[in-house]
Amino acid sequence: MTTAPHTRSAVPPVAVPAPASRPAAPLLDVRGLTISYGTGRGTLRAVSDVGFSILPGEVMGLVGESGSGKSTVAMAVLDLLGEGGRVESGEILFRGTDLRRLAPAERRALRGDSIAAVFQDPFTSLNPALTVGRQIAEPLIRHKRLTPRQAAVRVEELLGEVGIRDPRRVAAAYPHELSGGMQQRALIATALGCEPGLLILDEPTTALDVTVEARIIDLLAKLCDSHHLSALFVSHNLGIVNRICQSVTVLYGGVVVETGPTGRVLSRPAHPYTKGLIAALPRITAERRARLPSIPGTVAKLSGPPAACVFAPRCPFAEETCRSHPQEMRAEGDGTGVRCWKADALATTSWPDEGGTAPRRGALPARSAPLVEVEHLRKIYGASTSILPWLRRAGTVAVDDVSFTIDRGEVLGVVGESGSGKSTIGRALLALTEPSAGTVLFDGADFPQQVRRGDQTLRRRAQLVFQNSAASLNPRKTVGQAMERPLVLAGRGDAEERRRTVAGLLTRVGLPAAYADRYPHELSGGERQRVNIARALATDPEFVVCDEAVSALDVSVQANILNLLAGLRDEMGLSYLFITHDIAVVAHIADRVLVVYGGTICEEGPVGRVLRPPYHPYTEALLSAVPRLAEDGSEPPRILLEDSALPPGGRGGCAFAGRCPRKLGAVCDEQAPPVRETDQGHRIACHIPLATLAERAPVFPKLAGGDAAAR
Amino acid sequence: MLAYTLTRLLYLALVLVVMSVLIFLVTQAMPGDVASMIAGQFASPEVVQAISVKLGLDQPLIVQYGRWAAGILHGDLGRSLVLEQPIAPILMEALARSLVLAVVALTVVAVAGIGLGVLAAVRRGKLTDQMVSGISYLGIAVPDFFWAIVLVLVFGSYMKLLPTGGYTPVAEGVLPWAAHLVLPVVTLVLMLLARIARLTRSSMIDVLQTNYVKFARAKGMPESVVILRHALKNALLPTITVLAIDFGLILGGVVVIETIFSYPGMGRLLLFAIQRHDLPLIQATILVVSAAYCLANLVADLLYAFVNPKIRHGMRTA
Numbered sequence A: 001m002t003t004a005p006h007t008r009s010a011v012p013p014v015a016v017p018a019p020a021s022r023p024a025a026p027l028l029d030v031r032g033l034t035i036s037y038g039t040g041r042g043t044l045r046a047v048s049d050v051g052f053s054i055l056p057g058e059v060m061g062l063v064g065e066s067g068s069g070k071s072t073v074a075m076a077v078l079d080l081l082g083e084g085g086r087v088e089s090g091e092i093l094f095r096g097t098d099l100r101r102l103a104p105a106e107r108r109a110l111r112g113d114s115i116a117a118v119f120q121d122p123f124t125s126l127n128p129a130l131t132v133g134r135q136i137a138e139p140l141i142r143h144k145r146l147t148p149r150q151a152a153v154r155v156e157e158l159l160g161e162v163g164i165r166d167p168r169r170v171a172a173a174y175p176h177e178l179s180g181g182m183q184q185r186a187l188i189a190t191a192l193g194c195e196p197g198l199l200i201l202d203e204p205t206t207a208l209d210v211t212v213e214a215r216i217i218d219l220l221a222k223l224c225d226s227h228h229l230s231a232l233f234v235s236h237n238l239g240i241v242n243r244i245c246q247s248v249t250v251l252y253g254g255v256v257v258e259t260g261p262t263g264r265v266l267s268r269p270a271h272p273y274t275k276g277l278i279a280a281l282p283r284i285t286a287e288r289r290a291r292l293p294s295i296p297g298t299v300a301k302l303s304g305p306p307a308a309c310v311f312a313p314r315c316p317f318a319e320e321t322c323r324s325h326p327q328e329m330r331a332e333g334d335g336t337g338v339r340c341w342k343a344d345a346l347a348t349t350s351w352p353d354e355g356g357t358a359p360r361r362g363a364l365p366a367r368s369a370p371l372v373e374v375e376h377l378r379k380i381y382g383a384s385t386s387i388l389p390w391l392r393r394a395g396t397v398a399v400d401d402v403s404f405t406i407d408r409g410e411v412l413g414v415v416g417e418s419g420s421g422k423s424t425i426g427r428a429l430l431a432l433t434e435p436s437a438g439t440v441l442f443d444g445a446d447f448p449q450q451v452r453r454g455d456q457t458l459r460r461r462a463q464l465v466f467q468n469s470a471a472s473l474n475p476r477k478t479v480g481q482a483m484e485r486p487l488v489l490a491g492r493g494d495a496e497e498r499r500r501t502v503a504g505l506l507t508r509v510g511l512p513a514a515y516a517d518r519y520p521h522e523l524s525g526g527e528r529q530r531v532n533i534a535r536a537l538a539t540d541p542e543f544v545v546c547d548e549a550v551s552a553l554d555v556s557v558q559a560n561i562l563n564l565l566a567g568l569r570d571e572m573g574l575s576y577l578f579i580t581h582d583i584a585v586v587a588h589i590a591d592r593v594l595v596v597y598g599g600t601i602c603e604e605g606p607v608g609r610v611l612r613p614p615y616h617p618y619t620e621a622l623l624s625a626v627p628r629l630a631e632d633g634s635e636p637p638r639i640l641l642e643d644s645a646l647p648p649g650g651r652g653g654c655a656f657a658g659r660c661p662r663k664l665g666a667v668c669d670e671q672a673p674p675v676r677e678t679d680q681g682h683r684i685a686c687h688i689p690l691a692t693l694a695e696r697a698p699v700f701p702k703l704a705g706g707d708a709a710a711r
Numbered sequence B: 001m002l003a004y005t006l007t008r009l010l011y012l013a014l015v016l017v018v019m020s021v022l023i024f025l026v027t028q029a030m031p032g033d034v035a036s037m038i039a040g041q042f043a044s045p046e047v048v049q050a051i052s053v054k055l056g057l058d059q060p061l062i063v064q065y066g067r068w069a070a071g072i073l074h075g076d077l078g079r080s081l082v083l084e085q086p087i088a089p090i091l092m093e094a095l096a097r098s099l100v101l102a103v104v105a106l107t108v109v110a111v112a113g114i115g116l117g118v119l120a121a122v123r124r125g126k127l128t129d130q131m132v133s134g135i136s137y138l139g140i141a142v143p144d145f146f147w148a149i150v151l152v153l154v155f156g157s158y159m160k161l162l163p164t165g166g167y168t169p170v171a172e173g174v175l176p177w178a179a180h181l182v183l184p185v186v187t188l189v190l191m192l193l194a195r196i197a198r199l200t201r202s203s204m205i206d207v208l209q210t211n212y213v214k215f216a217r218a219k220g221m222p223e224s225v226v227i228l229r230h231a232l233k234n235a236l237l238p239t240i241t242v243l244a245i246d247f248g249l250i251l252g253g254v255v256v257i258e259t260i261f262s263y264p265g266m267g268r269l270l271l272f273a274i275q276r277h278d279l280p281l282i283q284a285t286i287l288v289v290s291a292a293y294c295l296a297n298l299v300a301d302l303l304y305a306f307v308n309p310k311i312r313h314g315m316r317t318a
């Protein structure tokens, strides 16, 4: 394509593309953008005086947590703010023209043509009633005036370009017939169709599995490079930003707090908020810390221009000046800017670390009888034995012959992607779903059988905290009422006593006791998740299943909740089954890990062992897909997995065979892989001999090597 | 899709068999027996007995049912006692008239109701929306016969523009035929329009908030394409179902409206049969009405599946 005077190195992206002899004019230049939303309770300031610019061929990350206004900015560029949203002031210059001065029809003509977008959730971004090909063709027909036949040819080219091997079939398919990764590729193909100058990527991989995400990010990086595309990359994920963006703008509370080249911002953050954000990230390479540094408090909502530093209420370095003066953006060299007057003074100060790096406590209690014992667990969904032959179904195997144990006080992590059966395992452990085969023993008693007999005593000793903190609380009940319910069910105490218990539980999870009278919508996401945890603790359980319990939370809040869970474990000796797709979170909190794929256990063992070779091929791919920051060491060669086509499992061979990059051949399809033990309960299920597996280089070479065996 | 259709047809047949048994038993339990009705009020018990034997009414119920059901399967619905004619042609005629009413009324309802619903959704919160909502409430709150009476009074009695009731076959001229249809159709439309408009409005509002609509806009599609191609197709799913069920309802006869306008459709036929205690006619009419209703439901489900590729394809692999 173009021979730009700069080259893009995907790993690690260092600096803004070096300008040619004279500095290139920015492709997108946003100045003083202020956006507010009219709500029932008055107007809320979503974005205040935001400015940044993107050079031709540059990918800029717009980073922030929920409420930072990052998506609002992206939508304002597209003129898709939606109901109530209004740009109050500012300029959005695209190729030198202020988009705000254009008529709506002119802006629409730009959309999908020279400014194209890809949004977060591929599963809902495609129209279920139209074929994929037709949807990709639409902008081509509209903007480029192609005939439907010409467009169809171009659609197949585009699908080929985004790495779809069977473009004709995919073009004719309806969205639900495609996997999430393929759907996102189709959306990217749509965006590329009219050869746009600027891509707006709003969390384009957030809804995808890690291994799929890695491939989509690589694809995007490659496309931006080959097409000389500029992109506004909206994300909450610093690792992803590190992988694809040359520069970063950090938003907090609708205000730009820091901007600069990615490498500098992520390795030497200048603004306290950026420091906190990076420190709070659970990391695989970091020394295992008892607690994560966290950012206390939540984002305040603004109704007018900020009167003080927006971050002051949560900043550990805040002083009186910070609270009385709004902060100006201070420009420094190489495109860097910081909105903090203390930035220089704090240059060498890092975010306060509350937990230290000491191991969390002594060795696990001496191995007595395990608390939970699972043997040959199987769960098949949707099997049906109808009298009508065409209605008979074999069902899908969600969990296939899984056995493991959990000791008292132990945290067992379960890592896997969607469809791995990890949630089903958790539900089976709590007797929330009837196993199709196998046994689940809780403290020696057959849990599902007891529940079948109507005996609920074990239910009190084993509780669940799951992902969607909003959906799991009844909006019409106060926090106190919601928390009392398990106590009432268990017949504990009178009303007065229960109120005291609720207050005690709220204090224990770090909330004021007065929260008992609040309704869920009055709480932030992190607070709601604390309430959920408090409710789970109401019956003094010994065992808690955390099913993606921190996945929906912002990094700073996630660190808070992880610390809370770790604290409760230490104080009360709780055991957890910690289910997540995020291997970094597991590396932080778990003692042992199960890596699951297609309903089977690929690898299990102490965390320190699983993170080091020998790896199961799936674990290795998973680890290599984890986005990382510069200080975690350079990215390893990524192991790219095919987008999964068929639901795995239940066919006799290795569940991973359909996507395995190291597949040996027919033996993998036909014979269940042998389970081989390396040492200390580290087991790998694969046909490849352990010695061969051990030859691979570690994915995280910086992982402290010595204590591996000790854990 | 084929397997799905097959399954549904099988269920339909099953439902109809059960229905026929129920209809048969219920009508048997109705007061008065056929034989004495045929024989007349003053006939001697012997005569009644003779008629009973001749009609097979002295046989066990199961045999009687069997004979009735076998007749139906051969297209023989029996004879009307009061009209003293075979039932099938009478029924078919009434059904055809109800069909005309249903097709005309529902076409109007579909076009106007969906149009208004879309308009209200697109202009949500604005004056147009409030007007549509207001009229909808009126349409739902006011009972259907009220409109019928108002219309008869205004257009028929005062202005004398339209016939207030009755029916003339098409053969006697298209204009008089159409004139007789106007008032019942308008009443039906007023009765059904509000629900369709409101349903379309609410599902349209939901769909307009989906990501794929947002993405269509991000592709630079003009609003007309966004609304018609992207939103409406998905928003219509629930509306289609309700329309099909309404169709079944009208086909089965809307007694109130048919009575007020003396429109000789299924509703009036059933009423006539019940008033005159014409058991075979009652049985046949109810059976046909139920079949029409079930069929309309089936068509609704099939349409739903057909419009929704997720179901269409799911069925293929099932």
Ligand code: SF4
Pocket: A271, A272, A273, A309, A310, A311, A312, A313, A315, A316, A317, A318, A319, A322, A327, A339, A340, A341, A342, A343
């Ligand atoms: S201005 Fe003050 S409160 Fe704001 S980030 Fe800097 S040090 Fe913290």
Ligand code: SF4
Pocket: A617, A618, A654, A655, A656, A657, A658, A660, A661, A662, A663, A664, A665, A668, A673, A685, A686, A687, A688
């Ligand atoms: S058994 Fe075969 S397919 Fe499965 S992980 Fe090992 S090499 Fe890959």
